[in-house]
Amino acid sequence: MANTRDGLPGGAFRVLQDRWPGLPWASATEAHGAFHGVIVLAPDVVIRVRSDDDHADRTAHERRVAHVVGDLGLDVPRPVSETVSAPAWSAIAWQFRPGAPLRPGTWRDDRRIILPILDSWRLAAHRRNALVHLLPAARSWCGGPRWPEIVERLTHHDRRLHDAARRAVRDALAADEDAEPTLVHGDFGPHNILVADGRPPALIDIDNAAWADPALDVAPLLAHYDHDALARDITTETLRRATVHRASLPLQVAAAASLGGDTSLRDHALTTFARRALSSP
Missing domain, CATH: 3.30.200.20 (Phosphorylase Kinase; domain 1)
Known part of the structure; x- marks a missing residue:
């Protein structure tokens, strides 16, 4: 972002x-x-x-x-x-955590770093039955239940953009319904994984952690790694939902920026969504 x-x-x-x-x-x-x-x-x-x-x-x-x-x-x-x-x-x-953000390479190389982190978060979720009550739901950082309404307001001026955004939001919410929620980081990806010689990798920036679809943490990986390579370790259904969630990520950023009063970031995120969604065949 x-x-x-x-x-x-x-x-x-x-x-x-x-x-x-x-x-x-x-x-x-x-x-x-x-x-x-x-x-x-x-x-x-x-x-x-x-x-x-x-x-x-x-x-x-x-x-x-x-x-x-x-x-x-x-x-x-x-x-x-x-x-x-x-x-x-x-x-x-x-x-403070020492290290530099993971520089994405091939999934074959990076999976040994990324998969244990994802597994540790999944396993940690089973230690506390009350997590569903202690953590926010999906997309609380960008409006939570108000997210669809915010996106509607941000895109109403352009019919094609509005229709594409409405589809992306609808599909993301439908994907949520298909998932078994668990503990997710909410902003997962190489940019938030610090690596340093002689130390275990460190996951930082946990403020978007939530009780939500685990595919939300897989979605950002699709920007860095080949889909077929990821499919060797991640289920077809999770990857399907991750693809859906990834399409809506710029709309999440736009909504969060709008709530926070950052109009430049809002407009940047909307431009990114429009470029991806409206240029698709």
Whole structure:
């Protein structure tokens, strides 16, 4: 997902320096995700800064989800600070994980990294019968039950786009009905898997974790790996649903960006969906 915001919110760096003076600020580097600004203070912490319209609620949600997932025994980063908030942003310091994002190669090579992570999340789900009540449902990060309504509003100006988006949403919801839900990461893929020599791979950015169709975590893999290669390890039915979910991913990003007030990211995501959906034969 693209990040369309320019750097950290104004003043955030200085406020956070003053709040946590003992951190190694001289070595700070900045990065970003689609909805976060990030300050890396290796080897101590990573600070994630949200500046969307509902940043305080989203940051509180991230903290809750991190504790639920971490309590399952999964090796994921956990928050190590209180939330620091300003009118335009909220931030939390998280455990640092060394490594660089996995650079996709062939499925034959990368499956040894990816499949054990997927399996560990699936198995962890069986340790807590109450997960369905502790975790959000599918697509809560982009509106949850309101997602179809948001997509309708975002696409009503263009009949072809509107019709294609309505089909994609309908198909995704139908795929949900066909699935047995479990614990999913919600933003799975090589970009969120850190690899480092001599260390197990680390899965980061767990704020979209949910109780949902496991094919949601397979869907992003289709952008990096050949379908037939994936079919050697993933069932035909799961891949079918993953293909359906992948088609709607830009609409999820567009809805989340709209809710957060990021009009540039919203428009970028809608353009991506239109390019894929309207150019298909």
